[in-house]
Amino acid sequence: MNLITQVLTILCWVVIALAITPMVWFVLQPYLRGWSRAERRASDLLRDILTPEQLRQLIWRGYLEIPSPSEPQRVYRVPRTKGYVQVLENGRATMRLCVQPVECLPDADIVLLHKLMIEANEENYLQKANKYICID
Amino acid sequence: MLRVMSRRGDDRVTWDEQKVLAGESDAVAAVREAEKIFAQERAKGATAFKVETGKPIQRIEQFDATAEQIVMVPRVVGG
Numbered sequence: 001m002n003l004i005t006q007v008l009t010i011l012c013w014v015v016i017a018l019a020i021t022p023m024v025w026f027v028l029q030p031y032l033r034g035w036s037r038a039e040r041r042a043s044d045l046l047r048d049i050l051t052p053e054q055l056r057q058l059i060w061r062g063y064l065e066i067p068s069p070s071e072p073q074r075v076y077r078v079p080r081t082k083g084y085v086q087v088l089e090n091g092r093a094t095m096r097l098c099v100q101p102v103e104c105l106p107d108a109d110i111v112l113l114h115k116l117m118i119e120a121n122e123e124n125y126l127q128k129a130n131k132y133i134c135i136d
Numbered sequence: 137m138l139r140v141m142s143r144r145g146d147d148r149v150t151w152d153e154q155k156v157l158a159g160e161s162d163a164v165a166a167v168r169e170a171e172k173i174f175a176q177e178r179a180k181g182a183t184a185f186k187v188e189t190g191k192p193i194q195r196i197e198q199f200d201a202t203a204e205q206i207v208m209v210p211r212v213v214g215g
Contacts, residue, residue: 041145045207049187069192098215101141102181105210109141113209116185120195130214 042106049112064111066118078114081107084132085114097129138170140177140208149173153202167201174199174208181211 047055050064058064058080068074076097077086084096101113117125139146149170155163174184178197186194188204200206 038143038145042141045139045141045146048205049207099212100215101210101212103141103210104143105141106143106145109146109209112207113141113212116187116193116207116209117183117212120185120193121183128212128214 036106039106039108042108042112046108046112049115058111064115066115069119069122076114076118078111080111082110085129093134095134096132097126098132099125099129137204138173138206138208140173140182141210146207147173151201156201170206171199171201174206177208177210182208183211184208 046058050058054064062080064078064080066076066078068076071089073090075088077088079085084098086093087095087097099114099117101110105113114125137151138149140148149166151163151166151170152160156167178184184196184199185207186196186200186203186205187207196203196206
């Protein structure tokens with residue numbers, strides 16, 4: 001009888017462990033992904049190209065603001081993780097843009113991709129982006 | 137240095153410009169390899185940017201062996 005109770009207890013713990021594992025994985029996955037080799041390499045590249053102020057903004061605020069090379073009142077707000085790029089005109093959100101690479105890239109590379117395209121090729125960047133107008 | 141963005145982070149090819157000018161075979165081979173990769177990626181629709189410290193980022197169409205750093209990004213589409 002005692003043996004049966006022990007076996008049942010162990011089985012219960014196994015079932016609980018199996019049920020919790022996916023939840024733990026779901027919570028930890030973003031942090032573990034950050035340590036993957038690809039993410040590390042992409043972060044190195046981003047660190048090489050961003051100024052210390054830009055890097056600080058990205059880490060602390062979760063986005064990178066890129067001034068438009070053609071329109072002084074316009075700023076592009078690029079999120080650190082996947083998502084829309086916000087277009088701000090005189091500090092007010094006017095548009096959201098969706099531009100993505102055809103190949104899957106680490107998040108840090110995507111931030112850099114936006115920066116390079118906006119600073120060196122803004123017109124083409126806007127042509128390619130799907131635009132969603134913000135209405136107050 | 138040529139850096140090509142990919143799912144692995146970025147693939148790099150480096151060379152020493154001085155050694156290339158001196159005609160050292162390893163350095164010349166590295167530049168040729170970089171040039172080949174550049175052409176292959178451009179053919180796939182990638183865009184190349186010349187990134188140099190203290191200078192504005194510049195989009196380039198031709199491989200530039202004198203560039204401090206060339207970063208290639210894959211083709212992009214509206215999402």
